[in-house]
Amino acid sequence: MKIKIDFHTHCLESTGDSVPRIGTVREIVKQIRKRGLDGIAITDHDKKDYAYRVKEMVDLHFPGEFVILPGQEICINRQHVVELYLENDSVFRFCAHPLFGSRFLEFIKEEGDNIHGIEIKNAAWQLQEDKVNEIAKRYNLITLKNSDAHSIREIGIHYNEIDLEELYRRCNGTKCSNP
């Protein structure tokens, strides 16, 4: 079943909470509803604990209503990569806002099957969509549209309509680099 989901949001960086408060979680949920989404991934820089806590709170207070995928945005060889932690312990990874610096292609080749997707839209950056499509085709990457929200109201500016099974299928067997 296809759902509407934004895979790249900085909820911790949007709120400044060190631990999510229920009021913050309600605001996040309100914004997800307002955009008509089924869920979001929470992908702060080099931190995943906040995302897991928000997921726990949403699952507790809004059971069965929203999909919250914990993740984080990390740097691998100076490239920004978003990791999403799926339920069977596999990890879906995509290139965030690719700017095609000189080492980009080398990076994609080196990572091989460890990268599964690439952003074609990101509300914080103007991306070269033709080039993204070309690379996606060449390296068999799924193209993604995300907000990269750094404030709650930016959540869901862009989103994907996708069956989550597609993520599981793409990253089958890829495990977390720093569990």
Ligand SMILES: [Zn+2]
């Ligand atoms: Zn980001």
